[in-house]
Structures are given as C-alpha cells and as structure tokens.
Amino acid sequence: MPTIVLASRNRKKAGEFAELLRPHAIELRIAADFPAAPVVEETGATFAENAALKAGKTARALGRWCLADDSGLMVDALDGAPGVHSARYAGPQASDAENNEKLLGALAGVPADQRGARFVCHLAVADPVGVICLRVAGYCRGLIVDAQRGSAGFGYDPYFLVPEHGLTFGELPLEIKSRLSHRAEAFRALMPQLVVLLQAVPP
Secondary structure (H helix, E strand, O other): OOEEEEOOOOHHHHHHHHHHHHHHOOEEEEHHHOOOOOOOOOOOOOHHHHHHHHHHHHHHHHOOOEEEEEEEEEEHHHOOOEHHHHHHOOOOOOOHHHHHHHHHHHOOOOOHHHOEEEEEEEEEEEOOOOOEEEEEEEEEEEEEOOOOOOOOOOOOHHHEEEOOOOEEOOOOOHHHHHHHOHHHHHHHHHHHHHHHHHHOOOO
C-alpha cells in the first residue's frame, strides 16, 4: 500500500485526512511519528505558500513523499481575517478557545446575516527530495455563530455553521463533514493526480 506522510503534528487533522485517503488505499503517517521531522515555520504570505513550505521541507528531511495543508478561516466582515493567521489568531501559542474568543470579540455587534465566512484549504504534495508535484485548493462557505455548538472537530469548527444542514462543523457527523468540507473539496481535486503519482513509485 502506498504511504504518504502528513507534514503536521495535529492528530485530529490527521484523523480527518486518513478518512479521506482510506477509500484510495493510501496509508497516512504523521510527521509527529518521525523524530527527524522538522517543525516548519509558516512564514508564507498565503495558504498555498505555507502548504508548499511544509511539504517540501518535511519531505527533504525524511526522504519520503509528503502531503501538507494550510487551512484557515476567512471572515467577510473582517476583510478575510484571521486568514493565514487562523491557528495563531490570538497569539503564537493560542489555544482553540482563545482564538475563538478573539473571533467572537471581533464580530461583536455584527448581525447574524452579515457573518459570512469560508474555510479554505490548500494542499501541496512533495516528492522525497522536496520538489512540489501537486497543488490544489478547496473551499466551504458558511456563517459564524455567536455560541459554541457541538464538540467535534477542532479549531473554529463549533462556530462555523453550514446553512444547508443547519449544523456547525462541531455538530456534523464526520461522514457528512468529510463530504462537504473545504478539505473534502481539495481532496477531490487532489486524489486522481495523487493516485497516479504514488502508483508509479517503486515498492
């Protein structure tokens, strides 16, 4: 079975990615399981740049095929913030709760129908010498609610309402979220190309 390493230490994210890869018989490992895996600073100005940085540097360090994403939340009323700073919106070591608290504070007084937002996911795949072979993106539109709903997922999920379902990402079952999320859309674009690439890799 082909194997690819996710350039992340987030095991919740790895669980979502593993679900998306499983139907294609691709095994997912996580960078946290490799002592030599670097901690890559996200210095890019865009999601695409950060995904490529993480994939390339991790692949070179491990000599393995690597997949990286940079995902985040872009809120219309905040001119696209928190954007590439989503994971550290409230500070470099901010928790999910702290990031969400800052988001709700920034949206205080904004009417519910003006809280449009989108989750963004950029994926990059690097070969074992660090060359970026694939880049794709996916998006999911929603609204930001003013109170936590559900405890599934991570990050901003419990505050991101998907109007057609009337549920937040924190409430949606994983099998539904895995079909409509920004990551799901990005994976739909990625998989036909990734399967061809990995099938050509000698066992």
